Amino acid sequence: MFETPESGDYLVQLENGVLRLSFNRPKFGNAMAQTSVPGLVRLFRDAQESAQVRSVLIRGEGKIFSAGGDVAGFARSLEQDVPSRRADFSRRLSNLRVLVEAILAFDRPLVVSVRGAAAGAGLFYPLAADYVIADPTAVFIFAHQGVALCPDNGVTALLPQVVGQRTARSLVLTSARVKAEEALRLGLINRIVAPEELESEANEAALRLARAPRLAVVLAKKLVNDSSRRPLGEQLDAEMNGIVACVGDADFEEGVRAFLEKRTPSFPSAQ
Numbered sequence: 001m002f003e004t005p006e007s008g009d010y011l012v013q014l015e016n017g018v019l020r021l022s023f024n025r026p027k028f029g030n031a032m033a034q035t036s037v038p039g040l041v042r043l044f045r046d047a048q049e050s051a052q053v054r055s056v057l058i059r060g061e062g063k064i065f066s067a068g069g070d071v072a073g074f075a076r077s078l079e080q081d082v083p084s085r086r087a088d089f090s091r092r093l094s095n096l097r098v099l100v101e102a103i104l105a106f107d108r109p110l111v112v113s114v115r116g117a118a119a120g121a122g123l124f125y126p127l128a129a130d131y132v133i134a135d136p137t138a139v140f141i142f143a144h145q146g147v148a149l150c151p152d153n154g155v156t157a158l159l160p161q162v163v164g165q166r167t168a169r170s171l172v173l174t175s176a177r178v179k180a181e182e183a184l185r186l187g188l189i190n191r192i193v194a195p196e197e198l199e200s201e202a203n204e205a206a207l208r209l210a211r212a213p214r215l216a217v218v219l220a221k222k223l224v225n226d227s228s229r230r231p232l233g234e235q236l237d238a239e240m241n242g243i244v245a246c247v248g249d250a251d252f253e254e255g256v257r258a259f260l261e262k263r264t265p266s267f268p269s270a271q
Contacts, residue, residue, distance in 0.1 A: 028070065057202060112129035124154050127154070134198070156168075161228075162186075213246075
């Protein structure tokens with residue numbers, strides 16, 4: 001189920017509850033190949049249905065996280081007439097929409113590790129993440145305007161949630177290049193670590209989240225995601241219903257016993 005495709009355009013490994021996805025086109029800046037999209041959709045849909053997957057870690061091989069869309073591949077579209085070109089891009093973006101929806105539907109922790117550039121459509125992954133860790137080479141590039149395109153791949157939906165409306169407009173309208181320290185200040189990343197520590201720290205973060213009580217984590221993520229769409233009363237009801245669900249779970253019993261016994265809990269859902 002969780003296997004690296006024959007193309008090798010991305011690598012997949014499931015270990016200790018962490019599904020590790022590595023973009024593997026370093027010669028192309030880990031730009032997304034259209035042929036990879038259906039496999040990635042299946043990967044995230046399978047992850048959502050699998051109790052074995054308790055967190056996901058996304059990273060890029062080489063010096064760049066992801067250059068986003070394959071701009072070199074866009075050049076072929078210049079040979080098309082305008083109606084054909086528009087139809088082609090409509091098809092491409094419809095396919096990408098399914099991937100965006102599959103990733104955002106994943107209800108457990110999503111960790112992203114950023115080395116080098118996250119550009120264009122590649123911005124989606126750190127924006128969609130629950131926890132982003134980067135090294136000092138990380139840079140977030142709002143590159144769409146350079147090829148006369150507006151942002152896509154869910155960037156305009158997620159960016160305002162992360163940095164606020166005005167800052168989001170500023171970043172996309174000025175084709176900003178945001179380096180690591182500024183990205184930390186804006187909330188695009190959660191933590192900066194030394195380059196030699198990035199892999200181990202990202203793996204540890206994903207593993208720590210994989211060991212967390214599953215129901216509590218799933219409900220917490222959903223509560224936060226839904227909070228801006230609900231009146232306060234409905235949100236308080238949702239919190240109450242979440243607590244009621246959690247106290248009937250075996251993880252709650254283990255957590256309380258571990259607290260009273262002054263030991264680290266070993267949650268049944270993480271075994």
